[in-house]
Amino acid sequence: MPKFPPSSAPLFRRALQCLAIAASATFVVGAHAANKDVARWTGPNGATVADPAAGTDAIRPFRIEVSEKDLQEMRRRIRATRWPDKETVPDTSQGVQQAKLQELMSYWGTSYDWRKTEARLNALPQFVTTIDGVDIQFIHVRSKNPNAMPLILTHGWPGSPLEFLKTIGPLTDPVAHGGRAEDAFDVVIPAIPGYGFSGRPDKLGWGPDRVARAWDTLMHRLGYDHYVSQGGDHGSVISDALGVLNPKGLRGIHVNMPPTIPTELVSGIFGGTPAPANLTADERKAYDTLSHFFARNAAYGALMVTRPQTIGYGLCDSPVELAAFMYEKIAEWTDSAGNPERVLSKDEILDDITLYWLTDTGASSSRFYWENNNNNFSAAHQKTAQITVPVAVTVFPGEIYRAPKTWTQKAYPTLYYFNEVSKGGHFAAWEQPDLFADELRAAFRPLR
Structure with a gap:
């Protein structure tokens, strides 16, 4: 998810060098809950089908029906x-190593x-x-x-x-x-536009701020007069944007x-200069980890932030290219010492990759x-100082940094909860659903 800031020339130079080498509840929507009105997924080139009699604000039931032809073509x-x-x-x-x-x-x-x-989703x-x-x-899912x-x-x-399916029960x-x-x-649990079974925007402007506004509309459309937001990766950016929107x-x-x-540390981290001597041990470790990440492991972000259409051709045409592109980061970012099957099953990993393939969202997801x-990880770029709602943060040890x-206290003036846990990585809910649920219970308890 993190990307190269456009103002950082050294960062882009390094990037170019790298490139060169069961439902527990139901929600009834009036007459539109009838089977005949259920929107269905119709495959990579299809779209959800809205009830033409419903207004644009309608909430329509949705069912996934991937064709066997699409699955056979994927295997071919x-x-x-x-x-x-x-x-x-x-x-x-x-x-990614070839044998693996x-x-x-x-x-x-x-x-x-x-x-x-x-079947599990349906x-x-x-x-x-x-x-x-x-x-x-x-x-x-209502409690x-x-x-x-x-x-x-x-x-x-x-x-x-x-990522969140295993947390639904505990939450x-x-x-x-x-x-x-x-x-x-x-x-x-929505899919960001351009991801999963959500629509793929064909016009500009669907960045974090617009998604945040859409999420607020969604929550109020569902009848809620109050709510809280949680996210990691893009989800953290969108939750931050919601916090700024307030x-x-x-x-x-x-x-x-x-x-x-x-x-004051952004240029040094992106430029690869040594950490300042006045940093604490935790700050120095974060500085060095981020400097290494942007120097050696962030070429994927340079591709998507600058040429999402170009990389999209391969991601949408070759399931193996898509799998390699995604698996590399799943391996690097889970708390698994590079072996994600230690914390996620092979099927779970392939479920995620298959979702991208069947929905043909390799390019559209990159455009986000x-x-x-x-x-990126800069507090200034994400405008965290402008957030006025209460902020809670959990740090998982296998996160990118x-x-x-x-730093967190400085970045978020309204920080009221901060905790470091003993296990879990970038995909916290996916890897450690019970611990993730515990953290959300503790973090949001004061806001009830």
Whole structure:
């Protein structure tokens, strides 16, 4: 998700060098809950089908029905892959290792079963509504607790709404998962426009601010007069944008990937200069981690922030290219020492990759980077000082960098909750759903 700031020439030079080398509740929508009015996914080149009799504000039930033809074509393309030569190093410094990827692709093309995930999603209350001319597809699970707090959860890249599926139970029914009834949430999980089953914008302007406004519209359209927002990766950027917007009813935000780089350190981190001597141990570690990240591991971001259409041709044409592009970051960003299967099953990883493939969103998801050209870990770029709602932050040890408390306090003037946990990475909800749920209960408890 992090990207190269356009003002950083050294950063772009390094980038170019790198490139050169079951539902627990239901939501009834009047007459439009009838099966004949259910919007269905019709494949990579299809779209959700709205009830023509419904107004543009209608919330329509949604069902996924991927054609068998599309699944067979995906497998055919995997089998037809022309593989490059094996890497010439014994590690991942040149990218995803061929043997690892070939093993995963062999499973994807023969044994992997998308229908299990499709059935799991279709067992949840799924809906679609049109906001600002774009279809927003989302999962909406109400708690049995009538006093549950409404919560909107936002994914990032290379994630998706699938990241949050294992948290739905702990969040909506905390008693069944070791929590207290009064900590229950109603959960709304939308797909960012250009991702998953949401519409793919065909006009400019769908950056974080516009998505934040759409999320506020969505929550009020669902009948909520107050809510809280949570996100990591793009989700943190969108939650921050909501905090700056400060719409009526937003009680607070929680992020697990906070942008906290102080302004005076931005040029040094992006320029690769040594850390200043006056930093604390935690600050120096964060500085060095970020400097290494932008120097050696952020070429993907340079591609998407500058040429999303160019990279999109490969991501949308080759399932193996898509898988390699995504798997590399899943491996790097999970708290798994580079072996994501330690914390996520092979099927979970392929569920996420398959979702991108079937919805043909390799290019459209990349364009979110292009739209959000100022997005990085800089507090100034994300305008965190302008946030006036309460802010909560959880730092997971396997995150791209561990935000120091000192930087976080400076970045967020309204910070009221900060906690560092012992396990979990960039995909916190996906990797550690119970711990993630515990953090949200603790963080949002004062705002109820």
